[in-house]
Amino acid sequence: MASPHSSPRGKAIEVEHLETQYGSRKVLKNVSLAVDDGEIMVVMGGSGSGKSTLMRAILGLQRPTAGTIRVLGEDIAGLGTRKMAALRRRFGVAFQGGALFSSMTVGDNIMLPLREHSDLDERTMEIMARIKLEVVNLAGFENLMPSELSGGMLKRAAFARAIIMDPKILFCDEPSAGLDPVVSSTIDDLILRLREAMDMTVVVVTHDLDSAFKIADRITILDEGRILFVGTPDEVRAQKNQRIQDLLNRRPPEEALDPEAYLRRLTGESPSGEPVS
Amino acid sequence: MQKTESATALARTLERIGRACVAGVEEVGTWAAVLGEATFWTVAGRAFGQPVRMAAVFREMMDIGIRAIPIIAVMSATIGVMLAIQGIYTLRIFGAEWSVTIGIALSMTREFAPMITGILVAGRSGSALAARVGTMKINQEIDALDVMGINPVRFLVAPALIALLVMVPALTFLADVTGLLAAGLYVRSALDISLPAYWQQIFEFLNLNHLVHGLGKSFIFAVLIGLIGIVNGSSVSGGAEGVGRVTTRAVVQAISAIIVTDMFFAFVVTR
Structure with a gap:
């Protein structure tokens, strides 16, 4: 288990009073969260808890309705195209399915950020790509196409692409989704190793409990768009809150019985009397 | 009771029509936004450290243009022969089959070459x-x-649009040449005139205006094909099935847009 960082550090990410919505449905409700420099923050929650939305908002892929997001000290709402692109070069993102470009080889995928953002010559870029492939234990796979890789290898290749620019913050979306427990555990080790080697801040969004407790310095628990709890894995375990215990023990939450809401759902009408879409 | 029911039905229909209209306007608005953004990156990309890569443009040109040459050549040749057959058949009624070349020259360059090229590129690319x-x-x-x-x-859309803008007019010109040539070969055997005489007749009627009319249209078709493909692709939802749906939609929309635009263009320009 990772120990929490005790030294006082700056904040890599600060989210304040964040609200987002899809149409009229609110996804995140007044979410405030700070991630320290160099820590591994795991954002947990069930499906539909808003954890992916929170990550998309921090990455600037989705505009929030209200609230501010500061990443590496910059308020992302106020950034122009050029500054946003510059900020994003300091991110690395490993997407859930890898999101490798299927028309390029693994090596070209990993070199793409270098090709686009640097003036390095081809040879240097190839060497850098190989270094990163070594880091994720995929040495020698640079000439394969993404479709020729297994699920775990795809994720590791995605990690290699995410760290090619030596980012300050690494985001991982559901790193263990779709993997068997053994492979998923090697991905966890990889995340820990990357943090040690490159001194990055890591934000992991997952619903995998084992993985969360293994890698997290701190855990944020999201539930129905609200932050339920933020703390170290030990603090999370010690929590008495029913929802948290339900989550830890994989119990489905008890549905609160609200006859009026039930009737409204059946008749298909929202509280204001309009049909819900 | 019945009255209110029919009133709600009417309201629903109106609402549906309204929503469809808004969605349509929104989609055309997205075309404009995509076109604007692609133009911006093509012109100003370098200043933002994100130039449109020539390598990507050439790759797209290869896919959209060079690889389409065989099918465009075959189809335009077929249309040329078809025009010659129908032209001679029709004009024979008046005993004027010798003037078939004027019909071939104008309809091929003004109408059929850009149209068949547009439709084929829409279907392929x-x-x-x-x-x-x-x-x-x-x-x-x-x-x-x-x-x-x-x-x-900048990375995906601009190279494809630039390649379309270059290659669709180029392919249209190719279709002009192969269509006229194939028609000429048929006319030669059917009316027993020599190929040089046929070409001479063609160039008697054909001037730059007719060529530019066709090529000008093909520019518009290129933009339509690109924007419709991209906007449909980016509006995908629902996994692999969704991709199939937007692909079909893109082809149907692009071909319809080409035919309708063609008519409007002809109406505005020839009057």
Whole structure:
């Protein structure tokens, strides 16, 4: 288990009073969260808890309705195209399915950020790509196409692409989704190793409990768009809150019985009397 | 009771029509936005450290243009022969089959070459563009580009649009030449005139205006094919099935847009 960082550090990410919505449905409700420099923050929650939305908002892929997001000290709402692109070069993102470009080889995928953002010559870029492939234990796979890789290898290749620019913050979306427990555990080790080697801040969004407790310095628990709890894995375990215990023990939450809401759902009408879409 | 029911039915229908209209206007608005953004990156990309890569443009040109040459040549030759057959058949009624060349020259360059090229490119490349953008969106590859600080419009859309703008008129010109040539070969055997005489007649009637009329249209078709493919692709939802749906939609929309635009263009320009 990772120990929490005790030294006082700056904040890599600060989210304040964040609200987002899809149409009229609110996804995140007044979410405030700070991630320290160099820590591994795991954002947990069930499906539909808003954890992916929170990550998309921090990455600037989705505009929030209200609230501010500061990443590496910059308020992302106020950034122009050029500054946003510059900020994003300091991110690395490993997407859930890898999101490798299927028309390029693994090596070209990993070199793409270098090709686009640097003036390095081809040879240097190839060497850098190989270094990163070594880091994720995929040495020698640079000439394969993404479709020729297994699920775990795809994720590791995605990690290699995410760290090619030596980012300050690494985001991982559901790193263990779709993997068997053994492979998923090697991905966890990889995340820990990357943090040690490159001194990055890591934000992991997952619903995998084992993985969360293994890698997290701190855990944020999201539930129905609200932050339920933020703390170290030990603090999370010690929590008495029913929802948290339900989550830890994989119990489905008890549905609160609200006859009026039930009737409204059946008749298909929202509280204001309009049909819900 | 019945009255209120029919009133709600009417209201629902009106609402549906209204929504469809708004969605349509929104879609055309998206075309404009995509076109504007692609133009912006093509012109100003270098200043923002994100130039449109020539290598990407050439790759697209190869796909959209060079690889389409065989099918365009065969189809335009077929249409040329078809025009000659029908032209001679029709004009024979008046005993004027010798003037078939004027019909071939004008209809091929003004109408059939740009139209058949547009339709074929829409079917080959418009659909491919929609499928590619759609698949990339589903696989989060577009998001990946965004978070790498690579603008997806600059990286994906601009090269395809530039390639279309160059290659569709070029292919149209190729269709002009092969169509006229194939028609000439048929006319030669049917009316027993020599090929040089045929060409001489063609150039007697054909001037730059007719060629420019056809090529001008093909520019518009190129923009339509690109924008419709990309906007449909980026509006994908619902996995692999969704990609199939937007691909079909892109082809149908692009071909319809080409035919309707063709008519309007002809109406405005020839009057």
